[in-house]
Amino acid sequence: MLFEEFVRTTGERVRRALVAYFGVEIGTEAAAEAMRVAWERWPDVSSMDNPGGFLFRVGQSHARPNVRWARHRTTFPSTSAATTQPDHAELIDLFAALAQLRPIQRAALVLVRCHGHTYGEAATVLGINESAVTNHVHRGTRRLREILEVTP
Amino acid sequence: MTMTGNQFDALLRAAGDELDARSAAHVAVERAAEDASRRHIAGFATVGLVAAGIAALVVVANVRDGNDPPAISPADTSAPASTELDPATFAGVQVCADALAEYSVPEQIGEFPLPDPATAEIRLLDIPGQPTRVRVLMVGNGAIYTCAVERGIDADDRIVSDSLSLAPTDEPSDVEECAAEPLCVETRMLELQQLAADWPEQAAILADGVVTEQEHAVANQRFVACLVEAGIDAEVMGRGDVITDGPAEEDRTAVIGCGVAHLDLVDQLFRLHDAQRRLADG
Numbered sequence: 483m484l485f486e487e488f489v490r491t492t493g494e495r496v497r498r499a500l501v502a503y504f505g506v507e508i509g510t511e512a513a514a515e516a517m518r519v520a521w522e523r524w525p526d527v528s529s530m531d532n533p534g535g536f537l538f539r540v541g542q543s544h545a546r547p548n549v550r551w552a553r554h555r556t557t558f559p560s561t562s563a564a565t566t567q568p569d570h571a572e573l574i575d576l577f578a579a580l581a582q583l584r585p586i587q588r589a590a591l592v593l594v595r596c597h598g599h600t601y602g603e604a605a606t607v608l609g610i611n612e613s614a615v616t617n618h619v620h621r622g623t624r625r626l627r628e629i630l631e632v633t634p
Numbered sequence: 635m636t637m638t639g640n641q642f643d644a645l646l647r648a649a650g651d652e653l654d655a656r657s658a659a660h661v662a663v664e665r666a667a668e669d670a671s672r673r674h675i676a677g678f679a680t681v682g683l684v685a686a687g688i689a690a691l692v693v694v695a696n697v698r699d700g701n702d703p704p705a706i707s708p709a710d711t712s713a714p715a716s717t718e719l720d721p722a723t724f725a726g727v728q729v730c731a732d733a734l735a736e737y738s739v740p741e742q743i744g745e746f747p748l749p750d751p752a753t754a755e756i757r758l759l760d761i762p763g764q765p766t767r768v769r770v771l772m773v774g775n776g777a778i779y780t781c782a783v784e785r786g787i788d789a790d791d792r793i794v795s796d797s798l799s800l801a802p803t804d805e806p807s808d809v810e811e812c813a814a815e816p817l818c819v820e821t822r823m824l825e826l827q828q829l830a831a832d833w834p835e836q837a838a839i840l841a842d843g844v845v846t847e848q849e850h851a852v853a854n855q856r857f858v859a860c861l862v863e864a865g866i867d868a869e870v871m872g873r874g875d876v877i878t879d880g881p882a883e884e885d886r887t888a889v890i891g892c893g894v895a896h897l898d899l900v901d902q903l904f905r906l907h908d909a910q911r912r913l914a915d916g
Contacts, residue, residue, distance in 0.1 A: 497657060498650075506656045514661070559653065572637070576649050595643075596650030632642040 485524055492534040493517055495599060495607045500541045502592035503585045505557040512541035535609040558588065579629040583622050586610075590618035591626075 496516055501509035516537040520527045527533045558581045580588050586608065593604040594615070601619070605612045626632075637645070 498653070501653055501657050506653065507660055510657045510660045513657075560656065570648070572645055573648060573652060576645050580649070592650065592653070595646045596653065598647070598650070627642065630642065631636045633636065633638050 485521060485528075488520070488528070488533070489517060492537070492607070493520070495593070495603060496534055496537045496541060498597050498599075499538055499589050499593055499604075499607050500545065502558070502589040502596075503542070504545045506560045508545045508557060509541075512545035515544040516541040532606055532609070534607040538607050538609060558585075575630060576626070579626050582629070583625065587618040587622045590615045591622035594619050595623060 493513070493516075497510065497513035500512045500516070503509060504512060519540050520533070520537055527536065530536055559577045580592070583591065589608060590604050590610075593599045593607070594601060601612050601615045604619075605615045608615065
């Protein structure tokens, strides 16, 4: 697989997972760092069984020092207020509800329910098994439905 | 704010688009900042504002579009109980060694013991205020599991959704979730009071138990095996296998933890629950 194609496919899933996990700014920058590592070590990365899972871990390692100071603060969806307020009240409420989920639960739910990735794709990039993704998505969705008062 | 299921689904998709757009906008800002830094142009603030404007122009899907799902009514509990499913048999389930061997489910994971299908006891409980949900408790070998079975029925009594959520009762994330949900806390407290009253030794063990996700997956497998051994027509497809992305009405399958069971399981659990309640009422 060409690197450019890898970035468009696996790279996009890694970015989306990191954004869901850490928020827009830190997640995007962590994804860029992960792609830089992928470029520098492309022969090794391209031969891995699960390069997406590896790069998600790389991104996490890059992001964690940035969020350590804010461990007890919500960084999702954004650490900055400048570009984070959509002109849509329900979307603001949804982001607030998503911020209440655990990061791994939010990442699984966002990948599957918001971006339409399969459970298998989400499990691969997050480095967990499909059953764990299923549980995260199911429980996360249930929680969101309750917070947002979604009728059954 | 109240919304329908279709609106909720559309809102989730809009959130995905919004996150992508914000991420792209952030990349644009970073690149612009790098360019500005290299060229010593003191216009970074303007570039940032332009990028922010791009983000604001993202069109959010109209979540009010789409058809509303049918209204949900409580399950019909007046349906006759199945004659082939006797609640009395639940206390004396049969061992199926082949099934356990096939899935290689260990007797114990770390410090957390797993229910033994040979002696596991299954009890079905009402969940206060939630007529379409049944709480399944299973106890055995010093361990207790809980499973919430939820049924969605439309105005014409058609099943529109079925779901099962399995969890060892001491899983930290469950406790964390419950802490944020008053209704769930109330249910949980009732459940724990019931556990403590009925199985005091097991409840004491649960207080110390902690399971990892890996252990949780295996524990779910054992739970399904116990349901099979209890005579419920649950089909375990294999450890870690999820053959559908979600409950599908077409093939009537439901994802339960790491296993997959036919939705008939839900039918049976609800019928058993009804029969059990009739017996309790005399």
